[in-house]
Amino acid sequence: MGSRDYYEILNVDRSAIDDDLRRAYRRLAMRWHPDKNPAGKAEAETRFKEITEAYNVLSDADKRAVYDQYGEEGLRGDVPQPGGGGGTDDIFAEFFGSTPFTYCSTASSGRQPPPPPKWDSGFGRAFRRAQGGGGGAASSRMAPPPPPVESRLACTLEELCMGGTKKMRISRNLVDASGKTKTESEILWIEVKPGWKKGTKITFAGKGNQQWNQLPADLVFVVDEKPHPVYRRDGNDLLAEVRVTLAQALGGTVVVLTALDGRELAVDVGGGGEDEDDEDDAPVVCPGYELVLPGEGMPIAREPGRRGNLRIRFDVAFPERLTRRQRAEIKRALEDSTGVC
Numbered sequence: 167m168g169s170r171d172y173y174e175i176l177n178v179d180r181s182a183i184d185d186d187l188r189r190a191y192r193r194l195a196m197r198w199h200p201d202k203n204p205a206g207k208a209e210a211e212t213r214f215k216e217i218t219e220a221y222n223v224l225s226d227a228d229k230r231a232v233y234d235q236y237g238e239e240g241l242r243g244d245v246p247q248p249g250g251g252g253g254t255d256d257i258f259a260e261f262f263g264s265t266p267f268t269y270c271s272t273a274s275s276g277r278q279p280p281p282p283p284k285w286d287s288g289f290g291r292a293f294r295r296a297q298g299g300g301g302g303a304a305s306s307r308m309a310p311p312p313p314p315v316e317s318r319l320a321c322t323l324e325e326l327c328m329g330g331t332k333k334m335r336i337s338r339n340l341v342d343a344s345g346k347t348k349t350e351s352e353i354l355w356i357e358v359k360p361g362w363k364k365g366t367k368i369t370f371a372g373k374g375n376q377q378w379n380q381l382p383a384d385l386v387f388v389v390d391e392k393p394h395p396v397y398r399r400d401g402n403d404l405l406a407e408v409r410v411t412l413a414q415a416l417g418g419t420v421v422v423l424t425a426l427d428g429r430e431l432a433v434d435v436g437g438g439g440e441d442e443d444d445e446d447d448a449p450v451v452c453p454g455y456e457l458v459l460p461g462e463g464m465p466i467a468r469e470p471g472r473r474g475n476l477r478i479r480f481d482v483a484f485p486e487r488l489t490r491r492q493r494a495e496i497k498r499a500l501e502d503s504t505g506v507c
Contacts, residue, residue: 170238172220180234184225189345191221196343311381315374316367319387321358323394323404327426327464329360336385339375356387361402361467364391396423402474403463407481410435415451415482423478425462433457433478455480 173180176190194217196202203210223229223241232240319332334354339347356368366389374383397404408421418436425431436451449455456479463474488496 170216170220172224172233172238175216175220176224178224182224185345187221187225191217193344309377309380311372312374312377312383314369314384314386316386316388318390319356319368320390320392321362322392323397323399323464324426325358326362326389326391326399327360330358332356332358334387336373338373338382338385340382341376341378341380345378354385358389359467361465362389363467364389364399397426399464400477402466404474404476406476406478408478409481409483410451411483412485415480421478431459431462431476433459435480451480451482453480453482 173182176182176187176194178186178190182190195214198210198213198217200207200210200214223233229241319334321332325332332355334356335351336354337349337351340350341347352373354370354373368387368389370385370387372382373385376382391399397406399405404426406423408423410419410421415436418434421433421435423431423433435457436449456477459476459478461473462476466472466474
């Protein structure tokens with residue numbers, strides 16, 4: 167064997183397969199990249215080149231067979247040197263989508279090499295992406311993120327009317343730099359805006375699950391409305407259905423509703439709250455009659471200060487039986503009626 171043990175340099179067994187070698191290279195390349203070791207740059211450059219050379223040999227079946235039998239001496243003159251085809255820059259770019267530094271490729275030209283890139287170089291962005299970060303041109307070397315993951319965000323009509331903040335705890339799978347999967351929990355805060363409708367989507371970029379060599383998926387919450395015991399939403403309007411007796415429909419009544427913001431709405435129906443001596447005509451509530459209260463509906467999200475309407479639809483409960491006298495009295499009372507419901 168020669169003076170260097172490539173298996174020891176990569177910290178892998180002699181039975182290591184390609185995936186083992188790739189994970190080892192990725193982990194060590196990130197650790198010993200010169201940009202990450204400004205205080206010990208010379209040592210880092212040496213270690214980085216050794217790591218790349220070891221991977222170059224062990225990942226090639228033919229070179230590995232020669233190395234296993236004859237050691238480093240058997241590869242003399244055959245191992246690509248840094249700066250040549252298949253050298254340090256090329257292998258690193260294969261993994262991370264960028265050239266890490268340029269001192270190798272310019273050393274033989276006699277020119278002074280340009281200064282190495284700062285930590286926020288292509289390598290830095292690739293490193294953060296491998297850790298679950300985002301952005302950067304180097305993402306072209308990674309598989310695109312999977313489709314967004316959608317999750318239901320159930321909201322009450324009160325929350326969609328008044329707005330508020332919802333706390334959502336999520337768990338997701340992430341892949342670290344060594345290729346291992348870990349589970350991470352996080353709390354997300356969602357500010358619900360007044361007037362949001364069912365189907366509104368709130369996107370948290372990169373907060374979904376991640377797979378190896380792939381950016382994390384986006385997490386999308388989709389607003390859904392919980393059923394309400396009194397109101398149903400119709401666009402920006404609110405719809406309430408109220409059942410009254412025939413006596414209330416003909417004689418008038420006052421219907422009291424609790425608004426979504428907690429206010430009490432006293433609705434005078436058919437002149438039920440008017441003075442009995444008032445001779446003005448009043449509408450008669452018949453089945454399907456609808457009373458509209460302007461501005462008492464849902465807020466309009468894109469038009470602050472404006473609201474839809476509250477529409478109250480009435481159903482009339484007719485008596486099941488009447489005496490002859492009751493029928494006659496009702497008939498006499500209605501004979502002078504000029505309107506037809």
